[in-house]
Amino acid sequence: MQYVSTRATSASAARNPQSFSDILLAGLAPDGGLYLPAEYPQVTGAELDAWRKLSYAELAYEILRKFATDIPDADLRDLTARTYTPEVYRNARADESGADITPLRVLEDGANGKLVLQALSNGPTLAFKDMAMQLLGNLFEYALARNDDELNIFGATSGDTGSAAEYAMRGKRGVRVFMLSPHRKMSAFQTAQMFSLQDPNIFNIAVEGVFDDCQDLVKAVSNDLEFKARHKIGTVNSINWARVVAQVVYYFRGYLAATTNNEQKVSFTVPSGNFGNVCAGHIARMMGLPIERLIVATNENDVLDEFFRTGVYRVRASNETLHTSSPSMDISKASNFERFVYELVGRDAERTHALFRKVETHGGFDLSGAPGSDGDEFKLVAQYGFASGRSTHADRLATIRDVQRQYGITIDTHTADGVKVAREHVQPGVPMIVLETALAAKFNETIVEALGQDAARPAGFENIEALAQRFVVMQPDVGLMKAYIAERTGL
Numbered sequence: 480m481q482y483v484s485t486r487a488t489s490a491s492a493a494r495n496p497q498s499f500s501d502i503l504l505a506g507l508a509p510d511g512g513l514y515l516p517a518e519y520p521q522v523t524g525a526e527l528d529a530w531r532k533l534s535y536a537e538l539a540y541e542i543l544r545k546f547a548t549d550i551p552d553a554d555l556r557d558l559t560a561r562t563y564t565p566e567v568y569r570n571a572r573a574d575e576s577g578a579d580i581t582p583l584r585v586l587e588d589g590a591n592g593k594l595v596l597q598a599l600s601n602g603p604t605l606a607f608k609d610m611a612m613q614l615l616g617n618l619f620e621y622a623l624a625r626n627d628d629e630l631n632i633f634g635a636t637s638g639d640t641g642s643a644a645e646y647a648m649r650g651k652r653g654v655r656v657f658m659l660s661p662h663r664k665m666s667a668f669q670t671a672q673m674f675s676l677q678d679p680n681i682f683n684i685a686v687e688g689v690f691d692d693c694q695d696l697v698k699a700v701s702n703d704l705e706f707k708a709r710h711k712i713g714t715v716n717s718i719n720w721a722r723v724v725a726q727v728v729y730y731f732r733g734y735l736a737a738t739t740n741n742e743q744k745v746s747f748t749v750p751s752g753n754f755g756n757v758c759a760g761h762i763a764r765m766m767g768l769p770i771e772r773l774i775v776a777t778n779e780n781d782v783l784d785e786f787f788r789t790g791v792y793r794v795r796a797s798n799e800t801l802h803t804s805s806p807s808m809d810i811s812k813a814s815n816f817e818r819f820v821y822e823l824v825g826r827d828a829e830r831t832h833a834l835f836r837k838v839e840t841h842g843g844f845d846l847s848g849a850p851g852s853d854g855d856e857f858k859l860v861a862q863y864g865f866a867s868g869r870s871t872h873a874d875r876l877a878t879i880r881d882v883q884r885q886y887g888i889t890i891d892t893h894t895a896d897g898v899k900v901a902r903e904h905v906q907p908g909v910p911m912i913v914l915e916t917a918l919a920a921k922f923n924e925t926i927v928e929a930l931g932q933d934a935a936r937p938a939g940f941e942n943i944e945a946l947a948q949r950f951v952v953m954q955p956d957v958g959l960m961k962a963y964i965a966e967r968t969g970l
């Protein structure tokens with residue numbers, strides 16, 4: 480399996496195909512594009528039949544080996560078995576195959592159709608990012624050991640991504656994590672999740688400033704290419720290909736759990752921000768998984784809903800981006816969207832490059848086919864199964880209340896955006912699976928606002944705020960930041 484950049488024109492430096500291991504530790508391709516397989520591996524009906532009986536770990540192995548063809552099968556089997564276990568996914572429901580890592584719960588099965596939740600937040604940080612990040616931790620450790628190398632992950636977080644990365648990388652040989660967060664700006668729960676880690680390879684840096692100051696620091700340090708190379712600095716952001724492909728697995732799992740034969744179809748609704756999660760659903764569909772529709776659910780930051788309704792992609796300025804009660808979907812542009820646009824324009828790298836150059840110069844592009852637009856490919860969007868919807872704070876509160884009242888389940892704010900939008904798209908005869916992307920306990924403030932009571936905390940999290948915390952506070956100063964990293968890498 481070879482990988483190409485979405486901008487790999489004949490003039491580009493990245494036109495040579497790469498292997499899975501080559502791009503595992505990489506972010507963007509050198510030409511600024513994103514990596515994708517040269518073609519999608521296909522899944523046969525016989526394979527789907529056989530996969531119905533597999534555990535999550537075995538299914539992950541079968542799917543990943545189609546993409547990571549340069550990792551020996553025995554190693555990949557070991558990596559997936561160590562990743563997707565009930566020890567890591569503590570709240571997973573036991574079933575005959577050991578543990579159902581992503582169990583389904585039927586909310587309703589009436590005349591209007593069937594609405595199902597797929598739990599993706601049974602991992603250590605109670606959000607779906609664990610599903611991919613936990614595998615990444617094991618893959619990184621494996622790849623670094625093979626090359627006798629090391630990696631220093633450097634990033635900024637306002638919540639979910641940073642904690643998922645730290646819990647995935649804690650104790651991993653060859654890996655250190657330097658994670659910036661705005662001092663005293665995260666919730667007490669999220670702060671405690673990150674800062675209570677005592678592992679010597681995890682460094683939490685609370686920056687005196689806001690999230691933008693943290694991101695500016697990351698950019699400033701990463702733009703010093705000499706420093707970046709010498710200190711082996713990398714990232715684990717949502718464009719990482721291995722993260723996307725790890726997420727493909729639970730679409731298969733959800734489909735297989737909701738159906739009894741391959742003639743049946745399902746749809747998915749995906750609470751979306753950077754288009755990483757739903758991009759994995761698109762890939763599953765391209766591999767031949769019988770998905771009827773993929774519904775992109777956004778919050779008030781509706782860049783993606785706008786595109787899927789109109790064909791116009793218009794990124795927002797950072798001061799246009801709203802802070803909402805589903806904060807992990809607060810984005811100004813969708814960093815994985817280029818992977819789908821590349822497909823939509825017929826894998827034309829020249830056009831993809833031109834369109835995303837226009838995003839930089841003009842803030843977006845228009846594929847609606849209207850006079851003066853940049854193309855008419857929007858008319859093909861429905862063929863890929865995509866539709867969308869949008870949810871607001873008021874919708875979120877109403878949906879959390881309604882789901883609690885009708886089914887006795889407390890859903891989190893992001894999942895509530897999904898349920899709200901899913902209800903607008905559910906069809907009789909096609910189960911609609913809503914991906915549950917976090918547990919309510921992580922966003923308790925809004926749960927209290929909606930229900931007048933606290934969200935239940937899973938076992939082990941009751942008293943997390945009382946644990947000892949390990950972090951440093953730093954002024955937003957590039958020199959200080961570099962010195963701090965250099966001292967600890969010893970490179």
Ligand SMILES: *Cc1c(COP(=O)(O)O)cnc(C)c1O
Pocket residue numbers: 606607608639640717750751752753754755756757807808893916917
């Ligand atoms: C990251 C995140 C999302 C958005 O996922 P994308 O892959 O960025 O589209 C939704 N919900 C939660 C809880 C998240 O942490």
